[in-house]
Amino acid sequence: MRLFSPTIRTIPWLAMALLSLPVAGGLAGILAPALGWLPALGGDELTLEHWRTLVATPGLADMVRLSLSAGLASSLISLAIVMLFLGAFAETRALALVRRLLSPLLAVPHAAAAIGIAFLLTPSGLASRMISPWPSGWDTPPDYLFPGDPWGLGLTIGLVIKEVPFLLLMSLAALPQCQAQARLRLARSLGYAPVTAFAKAVLPGLYPLIRLPIYAVIAFASANVEVAMILGPTTPPPLAVAVVRWINDPDLSMRFVASAAALLQLGVTLAALGLWWLGERLVARLTRTALTSGRRQAGDRLWAGAGGLTTLLAVLLLGGSLVGLVLWSLAAWWPFPAALPNPLSLHAWQGALPGLKDPLAQTALIGLAATGLSLVLTVGALEAEHLRNRGMAAWAELVLYLPLVVPPVAFLFGLVQLQVQAGLAPGALAVILAHSLFVLPYVFLSLAESYRRLDPRWAQVAASLGHSPASLFVRVRLPLLTVPILTAAAVGFSVSVGQYLPTLLMSAGRLSTLTTEAVSLASGGDRRLTAVYALMQLLLPALGFTLALALPRLLMRHRSGVLNP
Amino acid sequence: MHRIAPLARSRSFTGYFGRSIAVATLSATALATALPSLAQDDALALDDWTAIEQAAQGQTVYWNAWGGDSRTNDYLSWVADELEARHDIELVHVKLSDTGTAVSRVIAEKAAGNLDEGAIDLIWINGENFAAMKDNDLLFGPFAEALPHYALTRADANPEVRVDFTVPTEGFEAPWGKAQLTFYYDSARVETPPSSMAELLDWARAHPGRFTYPLVPDFTGSTFLKQALIELTPDTAPLYQPVEESDFATVTAPLWDYLDALHPYLWREGRNFPTSGPEMKRLMGDGELSLAFTFIPSEPAAAVADFQLPPTTRSYVLDAGTLGNVHFVAIPFNASHKAGALVTANFLLSPEAQAHKQDPAVWGDRTVLDMDAVSDEVRATFIDDSDNPAALPAGALSKTLPEPHPSWMERLEAAWLERYGSQ
Numbered sequence: 001m002r003l004f005s006p007t008i009r010t011i012p013w014l015a016m017a018l019l020s021l022p023v024a025g026g027l028a029g030i031l032a033p034a035l036g037w038l039p040a041l042g043g044d045e046l047t048l049e050h051w052r053t054l055v056a057t058p059g060l061a062d063m064v065r066l067s068l069s070a071g072l073a074s075s076l077i078s079l080a081i082v083m084l085f086l087g088a089f090a091e092t093r094a095l096a097l098v099r100r101l102l103s104p105l106l107a108v109p110h111a112a113a114a115i116g117i118a119f120l121l122t123p124s125g126l127a128s129r130m131i132s133p134w135p136s137g138w139d140t141p142p143d144y145l146f147p148g149d150p151w152g153l154g155l156t157i158g159l160v161i162k163e164v165p166f167l168l169l170m171s172l173a174a175l176p177q178c179q180a181q182a183r184l185r186l187a188r189s190l191g192y193a194p195v196t197a198f199a200k201a202v203l204p205g206l207y208p209l210i211r212l213p214i215y216a217v218i219a220f221a222s223a224n225v226e227v228a229m230i231l232g233p234t235t236p237p238p239l240a241v242a243v244v245r246w247i248n249d250p251d252l253s254m255r256f257v258a259s260a261a262a263l264l265q266l267g268v269t270l271a272a273l274g275l276w277w278l279g280e281r282l283v284a285r286l287t288r289t290a291l292t293s294g295r296r297q298a299g300d301r302l303w304a305g306a307g308g309l310t311t312l313l314a315v316l317l318l319g320g321s322l323v324g325l326v327l328w329s330l331a332a333w334w335p336f337p338a339a340l341p342n343p344l345s346l347h348a349w350q351g352a353l354p355g356l357k358d359p360l361a362q363t364a365l366i367g368l369a370a371t372g373l374s375l376v377l378t379v380g381a382l383e384a385e386h387l388r389n390r391g392m393a394a395w396a397e398l399v400l401y402l403p404l405v406v407p408p409v410a411f412l413f414g415l416v417q418l419q420v421q422a423g424l425a426p427g428a429l430a431v432i433l434a435h436s437l438f439v440l441p442y443v444f445l446s447l448a449e450s451y452r453r454l455d456p457r458w459a460q461v462a463a464s465l466g467h468s469p470a471s472l473f474v475r476v477r478l479p480l481l482t483v484p485i486l487t488a489a490a491v492g493f494s495v496s497v498g499q500y501l502p503t504l505l506m507s508a509g510r511l512s513t514l515t516t517e518a519v520s521l522a523s524g525g526d527r528r529l530t531a532v533y534a535l536m537q538l539l540l541p542a543l544g545f546t547l548a549l550a551l552p553r554l555l556m557r558h559r560s561g562v563l564n565p
Numbered sequence: 566m567h568r569i570a571p572l573a574r575s576r577s578f579t580g581y582f583g584r585s586i587a588v589a590t591l592s593a594t595a596l597a598t599a600l601p602s603l604a605q606d607d608a609l610a611l612d613d614w615t616a617i618e619q620a621a622q623g624q625t626v627y628w629n630a631w632g633g634d635s636r637t638n639d640y641l642s643w644v645a646d647e648l649e650a651r652h653d654i655e656l657v658h659v660k661l662s663d664t665g666t667a668v669s670r671v672i673a674e675k676a677a678g679n680l681d682e683g684a685i686d687l688i689w690i691n692g693e694n695f696a697a698m699k700d701n702d703l704l705f706g707p708f709a710e711a712l713p714h715y716a717l718t719r720a721d722a723n724p725e726v727r728v729d730f731t732v733p734t735e736g737f738e739a740p741w742g743k744a745q746l747t748f749y750y751d752s753a754r755v756e757t758p759p760s761s762m763a764e765l766l767d768w769a770r771a772h773p774g775r776f777t778y779p780l781v782p783d784f785t786g787s788t789f790l791k792q793a794l795i796e797l798t799p800d801t802a803p804l805y806q807p808v809e810e811s812d813f814a815t816v817t818a819p820l821w822d823y824l825d826a827l828h829p830y831l832w833r834e835g836r837n838f839p840t841s842g843p844e845m846k847r848l849m850g851d852g853e854l855s856l857a858f859t860f861i862p863s864e865p866a867a868a869v870a871d872f873q874l875p876p877t878t879r880s881y882v883l884d885a886g887t888l889g890n891v892h893f894v895a896i897p898f899n900a901s902h903k904a905g906a907l908v909t910a911n912f913l914l915s916p917e918a919q920a921h922k923q924d925p926a927v928w929g930d931r932t933v934l935d936m937d938a939v940s941d942e943v944r945a946t947f948i949d950d951s952d953n954p955a956a957l958p959a960g961a962l963s964k965t966l967p968e969p970h971p972s973w974m975e976r977l978e979a980a981w982l983e984r985y986g987s988q
Binding site for chain 2: 038039058059122123124140141143145148150233234235236247248255258331332333334336345347351352355413416426504505510512515516517520521525526527528529
């Protein structure tokens, strides 16, 4: 056990290497082709020709505008919803309820949520069926362009639905860190109305703590592929979708342009982050006087109402799309405007079951392996922090966010080149490592707060009883952290289940997971089968969260204190 | 190269029927450099089929094929079961949403110097993907005419199995099935469907918002352009020569006039398009469209049985005929299991596999075998679907128009995107 401390101390470096090397290597892998260097395709001189081709692409400005606006708008709306909600409901029972609902909401894979939203809001969707033929008077579906509208509203809604739970989770984790409760009580005792108290006393302390998660959300939203494919406009699509199309273009010379466009996507994401940063400065300057004006309330009721309403709307949208998925998976012929499928049929499930077995097993296997690896690295890194008695360096936190901030389309294609060059056979191992790139940050983010807040006196007591650091770790700290570790594992597992591009590229498509199947079926156009796969995609993470909740209760029923530390 | 590649290019089955490519001309070097790759594979002498079958035993063949249609996927898993039982080959269907992904991988492997341990053994392919791979020396072969069952296609009498979008296959891909543009409509809403492109415009004016075509360059969408061009241009002869040899603007002027007139009456007034043929089918199922088309003649009837289309769906072919072509399987130059891939390609051409594939209850993809080359008993196993009210009447597919030279598709798509791609 003497090796315990040295081993633990190397883990943060391992984690840093796992997160930074593939991203850096992948970017290097597209840099050369973007400048014309890809000998296999006859590119053996450095040239800016492909950049000129890219710039001359019709609609490029629209693609960039869409990526920027959808990225910024969805992040801003999500942040507003979360802050209004927290302001209106901090310290109420609603918050406790939402906190419980949060993890399962977070587990809904992006593709499944987008498919559900599309089913709900499309002109022939559930929402329009509800009001047809009465009172709308529609016997046939109306001819409106949504989702897929040229302004990217549908896309923005889809992104908001998925970003709100994530930001809420991050905010709830950060609230205790900024002593929100004490601040809020103080402000309230000085006579500030609830939302105003939150905005003036808590928000300025909370925001810096959730800045990195917000940046990850902006980066994700400005470079997302799956949601944009399902809910975004097509003429032209957002930039990231166009990049994927170019990468897969049968005209091989388009690979050069694709590489240039992938770099441009990186630039667009950085620009979105830069704009946001400028906005932060502006808001900070503009609100300086308002914060200290001493006004006890400013439209408090209105803001609280808005917070409740927007949250309700978000929950309704997500709930409605889930109901839509279930109905479609049970539908036989279901013509417009029938609001409910009649008769109900297990046809789609029966047809899908034989094919579900393999993808289900692969998804579970990859998810468990990637989560296991990420968990070991995360716990190791956090324990190393504990041993060194020093928090995480700022640069290390940036590295942690690297795979979340660098657009995946910008480095995955380069990563495939690296994979082949390293002789790493396409298949499960490569996929697990690629998934870990995205799973590790989320596991870390979910676990870090609980781990750091664990009362050090438990360990001090045990140490004074003669326990070594290793024994302390295994017998005291780990059991005390069972609940948060399992929750983090469930979050990581759900992230892995939702991955599409890494699975497809790193396995050469040899591994089919529920997500790759769902996306490839979505292109086939059968709503019933797509719904079955989207639901299965949901079911697996939900199972993970159920286990994370139930297992400790089962295993530790005689240690009730551990369950509510 | 001015073009955008919007969402979901060729994400459909028809994506495999490929698109044209500017560099599609066959170079003699492609052939010359591909031949040594055959010679390097000492174990494989294509004239010794028994040895190939022995080498194939125990191999795992990774077949990269579009996986967006459950009926096609089910047929592929039937093939996998048969190969396991007959030849001890494990066939893995690598489900793609776009064949371009497979092409990307072969390129990445070549770039990294992987010359004989490729991840892909067999690709379902045609059109532009084939032209691109052939042109870049990414294919193994020629092998097709060495397959024992190839003789059953009677290629000399059926030249379409040797030509892929006017590009000679030269044995670098083996024919697998046939497709043809087929229209379908909801007879509960449409009494008389339009029987020509000219009538289609009048019909759309009378029924605004009830027709559309997939976003170019999705293959089904591009096929619609070619179909319209063939019907509207006074002289089709230039379409079968490289586009450079004729005045593109003059030849295509009637097409653009037509589309300018048609677009205001399309679904969403032509401001948005479905991304693929299957998505167009879904819009039919949703009741948003009353008239649509597909490149899989058996698809409408199958979709009715699967609850995806109204029971009142009917299929037909335009009076003057519609475009049709052949789809193929090819083997990458660096495939790890070439023997297994060859045995698979040969099995796909067997009367049993072809008959099962043509069965409307299975997939309904038409055979490439010549019915004169098989015995009466075998011929009896090939059934068609003409009794089904949603299927095409017997003999409808006899009116097949050949594909134009691939260079036309490239130019048409670029011109379409220039005009309508970003609005």
